[in-house]
Amino acid sequence: MDQAPALVGVVIGALGSYVTTSLNERSRWRRTRAERWDEKKFETYASYANALKTQIRVGQRLAAHRGFEFTVDPLDPEEGMALLAHAESERQAEWEAVLLVGDAETVAAARAWHEAVWNVELWARGLRDDQEGWTAALQRMGEARDRFYACARRDLGMSGPPPPSGQWPRTWRQDELSQ
Template identity: 35%
Template sequence: MSDFMEQLPALLGVMLGALGSYVVVMRGDRARFRREHAARRQEQQLAAYTDYALTLKKTVTLHRRVAAHLGHDSYPHPLPAAEAAPLLLDAADSRSVAGEGLLMLGSPDVVEAAHRWALTVREVADLLRGPACTADTWQAQIEKQRMAREKYYTAIRHDMGLPPGHSGRWH
């Protein structure tokens, strides 16, 4: 019995060391899992934000092509409204799908900025179909759309902790 009592402190030390090692490894694994999960979530968010932006950008580009056909825009590839109609329907369907990803993964501020941008794109479409569309009203509405797009990207950068980026205005 005395041999057992003499070895008991060493046995307890081995048991405490094993328990300590287990706790350290488990905490490290848990921290690594959280980091990897956060990185995957951020990648998914960025993909959702980008997909939605590309669908709106496609819609704006089609509207600019129609406006160029009407003489209101300087876009280099004019397109008659009749030819643009099926492309605009396709863009609207794509935007609807991309919007679901945005709603699932986006922060409230980004979703709100996306909604405001989408509303200005709808105003672009409404202006283009209406009788009040002139080169001046068109340029004013396109500028309003650009500002809404810039606010969307600013909200994304803020949400993702990115530094300020380019305004997207080319001279």
């Protein structure tokens, strides 16, 4: 019986050590999991944006062939339509990952961006032909892109202001057009 207090002290110490270690390991596991998810989200958002930018670039080149302003490097429609279909397939594949890892606001912003791109493609495909509509569609697409990046940055916990706006026509083009 004389050793009972010492034995109780050892048991309490062992339990305390076990609880502390368990809590620390659980905390470390959660932190590591959160870091992995943040990295995966970053990769997913970046891959999606790159796929969409490829689609935009092909559409702009097709529009350049049709004579629309703010675009260069015209692309023949026969070659361009195949490239556009391929770019859309790539975007769709990346979209599924955005749906899996994105928060609701970022997914909505990503959807608005690709819908704005589809609208721009109406001019690229020759289904619309007015320059004012083209310029307005580019502006809406730029606004949707800005919103996506703002939402993605917020979801990733990135601090600081968002990147500069991609508004069209760009300031240097507006100056050129006013002369």
